[in-house]
Amino acid sequence: MNKKKIIHSWNLYVITDEMLSRGRPPQEIARQAIGGGAEVIQFRDKIASGRKLYETGLELKQLTREKKVSFIVNDRIDLALILDADGVHVGQSDIPASAARQLLGPDKILGISAASVTEARQAEADGADYLGVGPIFEARGTKANAGNPQGLELLVQIRQKCSLPLIAIGGINRQNVASVIQAGADGAAIVSAIVAADDIVQASSQIKSIILNIKSRM
Helix, strand or coil, X not given: CCHHHHHHCCXXXXXXXXXXXXXXXXXXXXXXXXXXXXXXXXXXXXXXXXXXXXXXXXHHHHHHHXXXXXXXXXXXXXXXXXXXXXXXXXXXXXXXXXXXXXXXXXXXXXXXXXXXXXXXXXXXHCCCCEEEXXXXXXXXXXXXXXCCCCCHHHHHHHHHHCCCCEEEECCCCCCCHHHHHHCCCCEEEEXXXXXXXXXXXXXXXXXXXXXXXXXXXX
């Protein structure tokens, strides 16, 4: 697996969230998001039992393999390894990036959340393949511990100090996604603007089109 090539192809990164999905399961969210152009699906579920995570994860793995998109597991390195996911994403309060890399080995993708230049540089030194930078804007109804919005300046600062691909996260939607790309993000991680949308395919397609349009101008 050429990790660099895969990650640099990411524009639209969709994170599942059953609390926001209006009764639609992660498998359906993923299927529709991929239909709208998502290149990567992150499976995030803080509530389900281990068995439920495993069973849902197996279906998501099969779907993403069929559609040739990347499959990332949130937090759970054990689950990512058992499922043979493409990688895992961990936050600053989870297992340290250096330990995560040791467990994953060199071939799996490791994403690390970063809310400062210091965190970004440490993650890069510890073996991260990409950074989830944010929260950029206020994220309503997603992670309770997401932290205060950092604004676009955070992306600008980290872009100047870090060479890893940057995926912006936090309150990103159709109205503001162009600004995060212009500020230095390589892609955008979306939760509520897609997961809670009436038409997930359409919402994904619209945001993806904006990202590609801005990149073509840059």
